[in-house]
Amino acid sequence: MRNFQQPTRSAIYCENGVVATSLPEATTAGLEVLRAGGSAADAAVAAAAVLAVAEPQNAGFGGDSFYIHARADGTVSAYNGSGRTPAALDPEAIGEIGFDSAHAVTVPGAVDALLQLHTDHCRLPLDRLLAPATALAEQGYLVQPRVAWDWQMERERLARSPTAAPMYDRAVRPGDRVVQPALAATLRAIAADGRRAFYEGAIADGIVATLRALGGTHTAEDFARHRGQAVEPIRTRYRDHDILECPPNGQGMAVLIMLNLLSALDMPQVWRDPVAYAHLLAQVSVLAYRERTRWAADPDFTQIPLQRLLSAEYADELRPLLASEHALTPALLDETPHKDTVYLSCVDRDGNAVSFINSIFTDFGSAIYDARSGLLLHNRGASFSREPGHPNALAPLKRPMHTIIPGMAMRDGRPVMPFGVMGGHYQATGQVQFLSALLDLGLDPQQALELPRHFCFRGVLEVEETVPQRVREALAAKGYVVRPAKMPIGGGQAIYIDHARGVLIGGSDPRKDGLAGGY
Known part of the structure; x- marks a missing residue:
């Protein structure tokens, strides 16, 4: 239950249908x-x-x-x-x-x-x-x-x-x-x-x-x-849920790599320390985005080793790198970081x-x-990559790497949550933060979308105003270049289907103009 003395909004609870978008007219x-x-x-x-x-x-x-x-x-x-x-x-x-x-x-x-x-x-x-x-x-x-x-x-x-x-x-x-x-x-x-x-x-x-x-x-x-x-969605399993993403040329693979890295960790314990959590999220982002930068491209033009990249064995190989108390060196991307998008969920x-x-x-x-x-x-x-010979290099009749990624969570063979986070490159990291908050902490969709955000990208850790100063200072001590975000980091919508009670629970990100509505 949220703190009703805080200036936040409640998730909506409905029975017959819910629509969550970033604009009131669209929800209506x-x-x-x-x-x-x-x-x-x-x-x-x-x-x-x-x-x-x-x-x-x-x-x-x-x-x-x-x-x-x-x-x-x-x-x-x-x-x-x-x-x-x-x-x-x-x-x-x-x-x-x-x-x-x-x-x-x-x-x-x-x-x-x-x-x-x-x-x-x-x-x-x-x-x-x-x-x-x-x-x-x-x-x-x-x-x-x-x-x-x-x-x-x-x-x-x-x-x-x-x-x-x-x-x-x-x-x-x-x-x-x-x-x-x-x-x-x-x-x-x-x-x-x-x-x-x-x-x-x-x-x-x-x-x-x-x-x-x-x-x-x-x-x-x-x-x-x-x-x-x-396309056939790619997937992994996290906390008894099957998390589905679209395959490349999108970056959904990065979400699944990050979830595989977190799946063996005691995430409720990590969440108790905001510095430890921000550091961990930055680390898994660096590792997953390195693979995204290397492989996310039009599959008609390149062979992408998704089976290996999304395997538990590969996560086991990468996980020891998370033990570092210092910022990992990122794989730099050759495009500007801030993009935007609209995302919507309907049940x-x-x-x-x-x-x-x-x-x-x-x-x-x-x-x-x-x-x-x-x-x-x-x-x-x-x-498109400027690197000659890169899987995402420019060519005729080719699709570029895409940042936009709709997500779907399934459980016991049924859909339980359409979800998505806007914000260009941030989308993969944002989905992971959202899913962990929901599935590891038990937050509802609205609470999970309202959490403070930080994003490690191109060697810079951007933080929203709601990230406390002591957390920023501790992260800087770990070697991060901490920079206040110039604009809100992303947005998002989600609708959780509580099959046991026959209830739909919707949330919409306050960083945008929209809302979740239902009846």
């Missing part, structure tokens, strides 16, 4: 769909579309999406909705890809992923599910506080973009209304004609023209050939669960805006 849209008889997948489609409209710095149909769907009977499916580079791309001619470059825009996979979820698991027609998002785009949405804060942080960058400035170079405040008629028209087209409306014809041609005018090599054929990929009255994530990568993506479709385009292609 998902709940309305559940009340109308829709499934968790229906709620996810409706909520994701609203986020694509009203959280433009993080999400959109100009980005990529991944999801894991678990039926109440334990049947699991997952989908990799990331896009590939253009067929005509020449890595030698391009060189290093900047975050605002047209070459950073791989074919957006978000629409394909959303439509695949609808085809495979939804009950209601697509136009019904996209109607709330379409109305917000056409009539305008009210800017929420965290959205306004992020927007102003990126104001100078948006002002420099010749395509995005006319739409996004504005001094927004919480409560301002933003209208997007072009995006509303795109949503109507997708509702009417599905993936063909986006990947063939006028919308695709317009995006291609925008990118080619900025030096891109994209073609209409690149869009027409795009298909996401159904319906039947016990079906969806873990869904969408991203345009850095805030406002590439800052390339296609005015005809109303879409901001992502910049995930900037994640």
Whole structure:
């Protein structure tokens, strides 16, 4: 039970369905769909579309999406909705890809992923599910506080973009209304004609023209050939739960490596000492991210030794390194650390669960805006490695390493929790902190999401304001370069299914504007 004298919020407890998102309008849209008889997948489609409209710095149909769907009977499916580079791309001619470059825009996979979820698991027609998002785009949405804060942080960058400035170079405040008629028209087209409306014809041609005018090599054929990929989740076992992640090109493997390292430790005892816990989390992050940096890439282009990396034997080999009382030397990554994303969880009255994530990568993506479709385009292609011969090196028709990772926890063959943590590279470490707090300490989803956060990355240990000064000083004495976080570290949502009592327990991260809602 939480301390009711502290300025935190309670987890919600419901019976019939719960939706947890980072935006109130998205949670409302998902709940309305559940009340109308829709499934968790229906709620996810409706909520994701609203986020694509009203959280433009993080999400959109100009980005990529991944999801894991678990039926109440334990049947699991997952989908990799990331896009590939253009067929005509020449890595030698391009060189290093900047975050605002047209070459950073791989074919957006978000629409394909959303439509695949609808085809495979939804009950209601697509136009019904996209109607709330379409109305917000056409009539305008009210800017929420965290959205306004992020927007102003990126104001100078948006002002420099010749395509995005006319739409996004504005001094927004919480409560301002933003209208997007072009995006509303795109949503109507997708509702009417599905993936063909986006990947063939006028919308695709317009995006291609925008990118080619900025030096891109994209073609209409690149869009027409795009298909996401159904994938088999990778997994490990932690505290009697099966933890599922999407396989590479995502970084979910890092979560499983870290959990394997922690599984043999007395984590409740470690948690009692905040310094010991922060040190341990930093150590396992360094070790797991080293493997992620080495191996996370498009599996169509490289053989990834997942069986070994995710084995208990490999964790046993690495675990002695955790005995060090000093900071481990990190494997440096060759990309900027701060990315953002939206994540949502949905569970319906039947016990079906969806873990869904969408991203345009850095805030406002590439800052390339296609005015005809109303879409901001992502910049995930900037994640390719600059190292020649690296598994994640740039190549034509290749998917880059992805940071966005939906998670699903199963127990006794049934889904018990869709969960996810936003925040770019932090997502893997964030999932591990969340899962350990829930499964080792017995916290509820809301309590676990509200804990202070710290993240060891690129040789720096970032800490939020809520990390006590004595903890910071003790970590610095262990050799960490401790730095106050410039912005909140990540976000997150989760819904725990208490099968014994028939209760759904939802939480939503206070670092964002959203909430968990249910009935």
